[in-house]
Amino acid sequence: MPIPSPFPTIDIPQKDIHSFLFEREDRPFPEDQVVYIDGNTKRQLTYADVRDQARTFGIGLKSQWGWQRGDVLAVYSTNQIDTPPVVWGTLWASGVITTASPSYGVEELSFQLKDSRAKALVTLVDLLPIAAQAAADAGIPKDRIIVLGDKTTKEYRHWKDIIDPSTSVKWRRVKALNPEKELAFLVYSSGTTGLPKGVMLSHKNIVANLLQFTPTDPLDWTEDRLVAFLPFFHIYGLTCIMHHAILRGLPTVVMDRFDLNKFCQHIQDYKVTFAYLVPPVILLLAKHPDVAKYDFSSLKMVNSGAAPLTRELVESVWARLKVSVKQGYGLSETSPVTHSMRWSQWKSHVGSVGPLVPNMTAKYVNEKGVEVPAGETGELWMAGPNIMMGYLNNPTATANAITSDGFFKTGDIGYQDGDGNFYITDRLKELIKYKGFQVPPAELEGLLLGHEKVDDCAVTGVYSPEMASEVPRAYIVLVAGVRRAKDTELELIRYVEDRVAHHKRLRGGVRFLDEIPKSISGKVLRRVLRDMAKGEGQGEAAKL
Structure with missing residues (x-):
């Protein structure tokens, strides 16, 4: 029998992402709560700033560009505190966001623009040489390229210039008709063929995952603060930091790229209490000499994801900094979080990614696709409201990845222990x-x-x-x-x-x-x- 989550089932509202975040009756924090802080300039955006700027941008998309339901805007940028209003403004206008790595070259970016059928592109001035060529290759006109950030250019409009010039027209937001079926994000995941696949995430996928994983991290807007260097173009940063911060009103220091000393300085100066990390950064915290220069006493816990973490690193960080390290697990196809270690068990279950989050079930299968008993090793399959809609323009890959009864085949090998905690031990996929x-x-x-x-x-x-x-x-x-x-x-x-x-x-x-x-x-x-x-x-x- 499939393994259920040990947590109580939660209600997933039939709301699109914008309604869920910005039309709430249960918001515990005030409108002037600071959420995003630019790590370089110290510029800040409050909850109200983000909401209002998103609406203004959304209106601009509809009035200036005639934005229609399902039109795709590509974001090709490092982390910026203006990324959130651009993203949610596009969703306000019933559009779709596809995020691309700023390390992409022309061919890689061009492929994604073509595959996603992007109608416009937002980028940074420094990335314009690549962005402009890729856009031209994909048939995106020059006047549909806009820039983010504090740098500007006369040749391309800034995103804040996409506004409605008329004061007489009243624009109203058209909500998602069916949050479970309406596309919100296209994040790209590479395949063994070498061609990336567009992972289709619905409004419900993201809303569900936010409600699934946030209870596992007991954070409070009145005292907790985050630091964000994980890229917003990656599903880990997109959901766990960008969306999570605005949902819970958590002040978040946004870094455009990772720099160890800046990262440490932000933790010290802003009294950061929680951080979403990856194993290479855990390694730096354990061994890099510069870390000793900074005060980490504000950190309550850090979460490591995206790749396995060794016991030695967890114990080294604790011995050096007295900072607790827990693990989680997820994939682009699962929005992403499927497992998260309980804070109280980080030390007793080092190496585990924790139990299933609420509203999910899982099973392990052998090489023939037959379910094996809990405790035995097999390939991990999972089902839940956070499982993707499928791969864009690729029904064959979708059929190979999701079973007829809704289980996603992770390609990862592992087992569950007697306490309900999961372990990932190997990977079937060649990636x-x-x-x-x-x-x-x-x-x-x-x-x-x-x-x-x-x-x-x-x-x-x-x-x-x-x-x-x-x-x-x-x-x-x-x-x-x-x-x-x-x-x-x-x-x-x-x-x-x-x-x-x-x-x-x-x-x-x-x-x-x-x-x-x-x-x-x-x-x-x-x-x-x-x-x-x-x-x-x-x-x-x-x-x-």
Whole structure:
């Protein structure tokens, strides 16, 4: 039988995201509560600022651009405190948001713009060279590119200039007709084919997930504060920080990118009490000498997600800083949170991602798809109101991922202990997970095969203790006559580095082989490569 959540079932209102956040009768904090604080400029936005600016932008989209239900706005930017009003203004206008990594090059961004059928693009002045070219490739006109941030340019309008010039027209918001079926976000998740898939998240998916995971983190707007360096384009930052902060009125220091000393300084200066982190940052807290310069006494707890965390790191952070570290689990396809460790159990269940959040059920299945008893190892399947609608323009992938009775196949292997806590032990999927970002091996393999010195290749993930993350490593069969030399290895690393997003670089280095291990059908035997990697060093890594 499927495993239920140990928590009581909660009511999920039939509301769209904007109604849920901004038309509330149960809001415990005042309208002038500061929610977002710019970590660089100290500029602030209150709850009322965000609500009012979102409405103004939404009206502008409808009056200036004739925005229709389902029209897609792409956000290609680092974290900005103006991102929330742009996002919720688009939802006010019955639109859809797709978020893209600011590390994307022209081809990667262009693909997402085309696949999502984006009608407009918002970006930063510094990203305009890439953004403008990708938009042109995708057929987005120049006057539909607008900029965020404090930097401006005469060539492109600022997002605040998208306003209704008329005072006579009364614009009213059209609410989602069916929050369960109406698309709100398109976040992109890489596949083993190398082409990212658009994960379709409905209004209900996000509303449900906010109600599912927030009770697991007992925070109070009167005393708790967050810090936000996790990118808002990633589902972890989008739901757990950007949406979570406005829902609960939590003052949140927004960082445009991660910088260890700034991060530590913000914790000290703003008396940050809770932080959503990833294992590489936990590693820095445990070992980096600069951390000793700062006061972390305000931190009650930190949550680590996006990748597994070792017991050694959890214990090292506690020994050094007396900061508690718990884990959670989720995926883009689950909006994302499905598990969250109880605060009281972080020390007794290190390594667990915690119990299922409310309104979810799970089961473990064997290789034949047959359910195994609780406690036995199997692939984790889950069902609940936070499971995605499916993959955009990809019914085959959707059918392969979601069963007829609504269970999402995670591709992750694990088990449940006697206390109801879940453990993730391995991954069926071939995707490499670098600091929470998915790296499709096939994409890197296709790129390497285009190099004149490469005869055959395979890419797999290897764990790097130094980075506390899985990193991509390439196994290369060189063309006859090419020497196996350090210069060749570095040449191939740089070749990839120049052509992919930051998180896809060959940080695990390059290894040369006589032959790539393959099955009779020609499929790369990645498990053989992973076993081989266990006996090898990390090798030359691309710069962080």
